Amino acid sequence: MIHLELIHYIYVAVIIAIITIMCFKKDVVLPCIVGIFIIGFIYSGSVMSSIQILYRAIVTSSKAFLEIVIIIALVNAMSKALSDLGADVIMINPIRKLMLNGKRAFFILGFTMLIFSWFIWPSPAVAFIGSLMVPAAIKSGLPEVWAAVALDLFGNGMALSSDYFIQGAPSITAKTAHIQDPLRIVKASFPLWIVMSSVTVISSAIIMGRDLKKIKNIEKSEIENIDNNSGLGSKIVAIGTPLFFMADVIIMYIFKLKGGDATALIGGTAIIIMCLASIVNYKFKNALGKVPLYIKDGAMFSMKVFAPVIIIGAFFFLGSKESAQEILGINTNGFLTDIGVFISQHIKMSRISVILIHSGISGMLGIGGSGFSGLPLIGTLAQVFSSNVHIDEASLAALGQIITIWIGGGTIIPWSVVPVAAICNVEPFEIVKKNIIPVLLGITAVIVTAIFIL
Template sequence: MVQLTWTHYIYVIIILIIIAAIILKRDVALICILGIGIIGFMATGSLLKAVGVIYKAITVSGKEFIDIIIIISLVNAMSKALSDIGADEIMISPIKRLMLNKTMAFFILGITMMIISWFIWPTAAVVFIGAIMVPAAIKVGLPRIWIAVALCLFGKGAALSSDFFIQGAPATTARSAGINDTFEIVKASIPFWSTMCIASSITAFILMKLNTRVSLVDEAGETAVTEDKRVKGSKTISVLTIGMFILNILFMILFKIKGEEATALIGGTAVLILIFAVIAKFGLIEALGEFTGYIRNGFMFGTKIFAPIIVIGAFFFLGSEDTANRILGSEASGLLTDVSMYVSSKVRLSRISAITMQGIISIMVGVSGSGFGGIPLVGTLARAFSTSIDVSIEKIAAFGQVITVWIGGGTIIPWSVVPVAAICEVTPIELAKKNLIPVAVGVAVTFIVGLIWI
């Protein structure tokens, strides 16, 4: 039987403090650092070693996330290069012609945002399609606020919570849950993801149709002009980009490429497209220098996104046995796993109570406004629950991932919807309010599915 020590109790108290800080809309990176130091001191009994534990924990966390950071950085560099030669406009222009009315504009804009976000990350996708498709949607009568809602729900919600191709979200979930095959998380997430997407998008569409207080046409959008950045070869590269990613998908299916191998395929393809785009814009000689600039900016973006996640993850990795061993030493155990096993031996932890706890905590960590920042916690909790009761670790981890990212990834938190609000020229507060009911309905329905399917 597991015996809890003061280290376990302090670890749980720190987690509660982190959750309270999240509810109060405060950053938690500093709390996590201090928490690592406190746990390090209690586990080692040495202040000097505790200082070293802080660094070691961040290093272990960084190693866990490094491949995710690299793929996102490379894809961001590729998307910037494509935008600089106007290839983004060429790829999207055929889709833009399909927007004949408000209904078609809402769903075509949303689905396009989702597909592009799967390959180049939602924040980049907003810029990638905003200047081209937003004016077209306005022209057929779709108000700016509902354009912004579509971009948020389908990009920051649907695409980011699934992340089927880059696999940053499922890989993060898998690492923190101790699952070796990322595809298991992807597969387990599909029922929750589908439910969340359908419920939230239909709710948003119904609200849009019922909303009679907004003007039907925004004349400002009709005069929008985008700069012609096309160079010789832009059209060829746009076709090549689409073709190469379609081939990636076919190869994944035919040769059963998944997990890290699938990520490697996407990353290598992104680098090749980046090279072609830079050469097309600058020529072979100048490209030798300019290529470095794109890589540098891409990695600056990736580091900016994941720097706080590495620190937050460092604390929660103390909860899992394998990472705790690497941070605190071979004698260390997973603190959160121990607590879960102890609680389950004293209190009957049922499947329903575990799912309920996972859902509530996923909502609370999502409120922090960083969807990825909460994933290490829900992944670690999934592992703890699975060791205590008969519940699928993949399903309960995927359940937590979908809810956490939908809430925190950039739908209902005002400061996380700023990029979309800026592109659509609406206020972040107004956009977050419009997203609140669709997301709340989606979470409620997804929770019901979780109780039935997990």
Template sequence: MVNLSTIHYAYIIIIVIIIVIITLKKDVILPCVLGIGIIGYIFTGDVLEAVQIIYKAIVVSGKEFIEVVVLIALVNAMSSALTDIGSDEIIIKPLKKLMVNKTMSFFVLGITMTMVSLFIWPTPAVVFIGALMVPVAVKSGVPPVWAAVVLCIFGNGVALSSDFILQVAPSITAKTANLASPLGIIKDCIPFWGVMSIVTITTAFILMRKDKSTEIVVNDKITETKELVQKQSIGPKVIAIATPLAFIIDIIFITRLGLIGPESTALIGGTAAIIMIISSIVHTDIKTSLGEVTKYVKSGFTFGISIFAPIIIIGAFFFLGSENTATAILGNGASGILTDIGIYAASKVPLSKYSVIGIQTAVSTLLGLSGSGFAGLPLVGTLANTFSTAIVIDKEKVAAFGQIITIWIGGGTIIPWSVVAAAGICKVEAYEVARKNFIPVTFGIVATVIMAIIIL
């Protein structure tokens, strides 16, 4: 039995303050840092330790994000190298035949993102697809921020919430729901997944068409069209063919060997580094490339850190909500604050079909706010199993419903620090991407809740 204490109420109040500040379109670094200190003081009762906890939280958050920082840096470095030799223009030329306008680009980019994300993790898929296709989408009229929205919704939303191919998400949910196989979760999530995806995509598309506030910066690097000074050279053409081929081979290896998470990300990142080096040598020569590669790496990491610096600090506060990271930050005896709040709420509400849907929605939302969709799945499955023993209700459907909500919120759509990969590739602010995602995802969640009321 979980009882809420001062630390839980303080955390809720700070989250409300942060949400209000976000809605006012102001930065939230200051309240996040103060919030970490306040929670640290409540937990330890010592001012000195509370100050140390601020630093520990930022370090833990940095460790959680370093993999994506490095990946973005290497891909950015590769992109710069490809641009310098003109291979990027050669690569995207065939895609222009399909991505002829804003509407076509929206759906071609989105469908491609979904298909690739089903076979590899969305983060490497964002990098792979974004580096090659986002420039084409932008040139066809899709504003960079909406290109990032497409990558998030179709990758971290549509693909990740179902996870039909790799089946990591349904396996976690099924195991904690005391189910022998994830196949039941997969089957029962289809109606929820379909409604959530269709409503969210449709809403996002309508909002994009109506959005007149986002202007495409013609001089920005992402929309810049360079003259190919190496038109007569065979090198750029070979690199242009080898680059997508290399990533396709990566996808094959990832699928065949069952590489997921960090393993698939590492393969994509290593491939990007090799392509950068080869492109640099082709552009100059081996001796000159020694300095060129250093230049690309420096610019790549400068870009990566500039994107992630505020996200690391904001994430530091919200990682207090997850048990694993809360223990690393606060020390032994700490628990996931958001997890505690969810369990407490579930234990205090009388159970019926409608209250189960309400509790699962609320808990899934709270778990998603921690910025990690998968971290909340064990509790989602556990609650579904608990509900099914208390009242007559289909626990596979309840678990599938919770899985969809948790991953859509926490997997990388409306939490600013979970959309940084897409924001980085599209060279836009993560806050702005999360804001653009908020209304479509909210509409999708409302429609999914209605679907749950109908079929449960």
């Protein structure tokens, strides 16, 4: 029989404070640091030990996320090298020619963003896809705000919530849910992701169609190719890059690579392409100096994204048994684990109530405007709930991941759509106004679906 003590109530109070601070659009790194210190002090009764616990928590979290940080760094370095070479322009130019009208431009722009975001993540993808394709989309009759919506929904929504190739999001969720293979999250998320994405995109397209009917006399012009004076080397790299990644996908399927092995293949491919692009662009002698710069830029980008997640994860790792024992010692079960068992012993929980509670918490975490920051708690809670109710933890974690990232990853939180808004020269609130109804419809549909299939 589990009995809750003061430290459990303090842990819950800190979580509530963190969620509340997120709702007020503030960063939660400092509250997480304070929370770890307080929990460490209550647990150990020593200031010195609590300082050591704070450090161990961050180290434990860093080790869990290290692989993800590295793969994002390498992919970003590759993206920068391709951009400097001009290979990205060559890869996109044929797609730009297909934009004959506003509706077609919306989907072409969106699916191009989806594919590129899967392989290089939305943040770098929006920069060069937006700058190269948005002008063409606007000329074809697509208003700036709907171009921004396309980039946003397909990139920050569809691509980031699935993250099938880089597997940053599934890896974070799996780590904190103590699921060894992130591919379990990927497989579990697929039907939920299809429902969420389909409902959101279709409803958005319907609303866009009504808007386009109201717009008259949009000036259209022929979509021209961008002349970037690219040479034979640039064209070879532009053709070779997608072929390399297609080969990776085939190899993954044939040899059944998954989890860390699949990530290693993508990461190794990215760094090879980065080196080849550097040599083609600068010749071998100058590439010796350029490759380290790309690596540094990629590492800086990755750490900017994940440094807060590491600290936030450090706090939530105290909630689950394995990581809590690594941080505090073997005499703890993990605070959220204890709380979950306590609740199951005193409150009758059903599969439906767990899905609704988990979805509600996921939505609140997303309000903070950083979908990844909420994933450590999502994974931990999925493990806790599934241990007390007959429900697959991977499916529950996948549901939370989808909801959290769709809300917080950059679709309906104004301060998280700023990069897309800047690229398309529209106000962030205008994007949110167009996104909010489709995204909420998608979330409702995915929760209903989860009730039936989980």
